[in-house]
Each structure stands twice: as C-alpha cells, then as structure tokens.
Amino acid sequence: MSDPSSTRAPDPFPAAGNLSDAEREDLRRHGILLTSLEELYNWGRSNSIWPLQFGLACCAIEMIAAATARFDIARFGAEIFRPSPRQADLMIVSGTVTKKMAPLVVRLWNQMPEPKYCIAMGACAISGGPFKQGYNVLKGIDRYIPVDIYIPGCPPRPEALLHGLTQLQAQIKGERMSGPDTARHLRPEEPSEFPIPDYGAHDLEPPRNPDLFQPPSLPRKA
Amino acid sequence: MHTMGEHPHGFLALFLSVALAFPLIMLGVAWLWVRFFQPAKPGPQKNATYECGLEASGDSWIQFKAHYYLYAILFLIFDVEVLFLLPFAVALTDLSSGALIAMLVFILLLAEGLVWAWNRGHLEWK
Numbered sequence: 001m002s003d004p005s006s007t008r009a010p011d012p013f014p015a016a017g018n019l020s021d022a023e024r025e026d027l028r029r030h031g032i033l034l035t036s037l038e039e040l041y042n043w044g045r046s047n048s049i050w051p052l053q054f055g056l057a058c059c060a061i062e063m064i065a066a067a068t069a070r071f072d073i074a075r076f077g078a079e080i081f082r083p084s085p086r087q088a089d090l091m092i093v094s095g096t097v098t099k100k101m102a103p104l105v106v107r108l109w110n111q112m113p114e115p116k117y118c119i120a121m122g123a124c125a126i127s128g129g130p131f132k133q134g135y136n137v138l139k140g141i142d143r144y145i146p147v148d149i150y151i152p153g154c155p156p157r158p159e160a161l162l163h164g165l166t167q168l169q170a171q172i173k174g175e176r177m178s179g180p181d182t183a184r185h186l187r188p189e190e191p192s193e194f195p196i197p198d199y200g201a202h203d204l205e206p207p208r209n210p211d212l213f214q215p216p217s218l219p220r221k222a
Numbered sequence: 223m224h225t226m227g228e229h230p231h232g233f234l235a236l237f238l239s240v241a242l243a244f245p246l247i248m249l250g251v252a253w254l255w256v257r258f259f260q261p262a263k264p265g266p267q268k269n270a271t272y273e274c275g276l277e278a279s280g281d282s283w284i285q286f287k288a289h290y291y292l293y294a295i296l297f298l299i300f301d302v303e304v305l306f307l308l309p310f311a312v313a314l315t316d317l318s319s320g321a322l323i324a325m326l327v328f329i330l331l332l333a334e335g336l337v338w339a340w341n342r343g344h345l346e347w348k
Contacts, residue, residue: 084273103275104275104276105275111267114263187261188261192263192268193267196267
C-alpha cells in the first residue's frame with residue numbers, strides 16, 4: 001500500500017495538514033485546537049444533517065420512532081425534519097417506492113439543494129424487498145437517484161437507522177474539498193438534477209437511469 | 223460599558239448594529255462560499271414553485287369570485303359601530319346635545335349603508 005497522501009493533489013488549505021495526528025492530539029490535550037477549513041466544514045455539515053420529512057411506508061414508522069425520546073436522533077444533530085426539500089440535506093427513502101410514487105421522489109430529490117445525501121432505508125427502498133415480484137413496485141430507488149447509505153431490514157429498527165446516520169456522518173467527514181477525489185457537490189460537472197421517469201403503458205419510462213444503475217448480469221458458462 | 227452609560231438609549235444602537243451585522247455576515251459568508259468553493263447548480267425543477275413532488279399545473283394568475291368581498295364590507299359596518307356604540311352607551315347620560323347629534327349622524331350613515339345593501343339584495347347568498 002502506498003501512502004494515500006502522496007497521490008493527492010497539493011492541499012490548498014494545509015493549516016492542519018503538516019502535523020501528524022499524534023502531534024495534534026498532544027496539542028489538543030494542552031488546550032490548543034488546530035483544524036483546517038475542510039475539517040471545520042465537514043464537522044459542521046456532518047453534525048447538522050436535516051432530513052426531509054418524508055415517509056413512504058412502514059419504515060417511516062421506525063424513522064418516527066428514531067426521532068422520539070427513546071432513540072432520540074437529536075443526539076446526532078439530525079432531529080430537524082424539514083417539510084420542504086429546499087431546507088433538507090438528507091432524503092431518507094423510508095419504505096416501498098411504488099411506481100406511481102417514484103417520479104415524485106425523484107422530483108423532491110431534484111429540488112433539494114446541494115450538498116444532499118440519500119439513505120435507502122429498508123429492503124423495499126433498496127431492491128423492492130418482499131414486493132420485488134410485484135408489478136407496481138420500483139425495484140430499488142437507486143435506479144433513479146444516487147444512494148449513499150443502504151440500511152437493510154424489514155423494517156430496520158431505529159438503532160439501524162441511527163447506525164446508518166453515523167455511517168453517513170463518517171462519509172461526510174471524509175469528503176475532500178479539493179484534489180481528484182473532491183466531493184460530488186463541489187464538482188461543477190456533476191449533475192444536481194436527475195431525469196424524472198414518466199408513467200408508461202406498462203412500466204416507468206425509462207425503467208432506470210443508465211448513468212446510475214445497470215442491472216447485474218449473470219456470467220454464463222460456455 | 224462606560225460609553226454606553228452616557229445615553230439611556232445607547233444600548234439600542236448596539237442592538238441595531240448587531241441586528242444588522244449578524245445577517246450581513248451570514249449572507250456574506252454564504253456568498254463567498256458560492257463564489258470560491260461550491261458551484262451553484264440551478265435547474266428548472268429545483269427552481270420550480272411547487273415543492274410537494276407533484277408537477278405544478280395551470281397558471282397562478284387565475285380569477286376567483288369576489289363575492290365574499292361585499293360581506294367583508296358589510297361586516298365592517300357592524301364592527302365599527304360596535305367599537306363606538308359601547309363607549310356611547312356608557313357615556314349616554316352625560317353627553318352634550320352636540321355630541322349626541324354627531325353620534326346619531328354617524329349611526330345613521332352606517333345604517334344607511336346597510337339599508338342600501340339590503341335593498342340591492344346583497345344579504346342573500348347567490
């Protein structure tokens with residue numbers, strides 16, 4: 001394994017980059033806190049994720065439970081469920097996405113401002129779940145919008161949602177502001193809006209966004 | 223604190239400057255952030271008016287019936303009248319004849335408006 005920092009482009013904000021973690025920890029014990037703009041930015045964002053108040057099926061009941069006093073999603077700074085996509089950072093696709101509902105979900109996603117993240121909560125949002133063979137259920141929301149965290153379960157318990165949230169926080173904390181692995185929302189060429197499917201005669205048209213999702217193919221032996 | 227103690231309302235200037243500086247700093251930082259770091263990504267769907275997931279249909283410049291407007295005006299007759307009738311009733315025995323006549327003219331003017339609306343048939347919902 002090569003040192004990952006050597007492959008990175010030079011950091012334009014090297015305020016805290018020249019010290020090793022041990023040195024910074026030593027300074028922190030003496031009451032001196034050093035940080036970089038990138039760390040401060042990610043720290044602020046990851047600890048104030050505002051989800052969209054948006055429930056689709058039974059997973060939404062678990063999402064509501066995660067917001068109550070017993071599980072208390074406020075411990076992670078994500079208790080402010082916004083009723084408008086304009087004010088939300090996170091879309092928790094909590095439940096079965098029917099084909100009737102899929103264009104609405106994509107439109108809400110398009111209306112959220114960057115940076116935005118998506119959690120597919122439960123088996124239905126991941127793959128259609130128990131309704132995968134049904135004619136009217138979308139087989140995974142990742143066919144139309146990019147999903148950051150998948151939480152399996154049917155439905156996942158509130159603890160699982162909180163775990164997914166902390167995983168998302170860890171992902172946000174690792175995002176870069178510059179270099180080849182710059183975060184998606186900071187790159188001007190990355191799209192913020194995704195095509196909304198239409199109601200076709202038998203299925204949604206198109207059935208998936210080919211830039212995001214390709215169905216897995218079975219390699220056949222000759 | 224010493225300079226603020228000179229004028230009893232000096233603290234208002236402090237409040238005003240904080241009230242101005244706070245949003246201006248916020249908006250300035252947001253503007254600088256967009257200018258230097260985060261590219262703006264507007265789009266027709268993101269800028270759409272309706273935010274319920276459904277597509278907005280029709281025009282917002284629609285006509286609607288102004289029928290209720292007349293009832294709002296008629297309600298004002300009673301509303302204003304009650305406002306003046308209560309003190310009028312309390313002070314009735316002590317009033318001079320000039321004040322009494324002025325008040326009666328006022329009530330008559332309002333009652334005339336009610337009679338006019340009644341005659342035009344505005345009190346019946348159509």
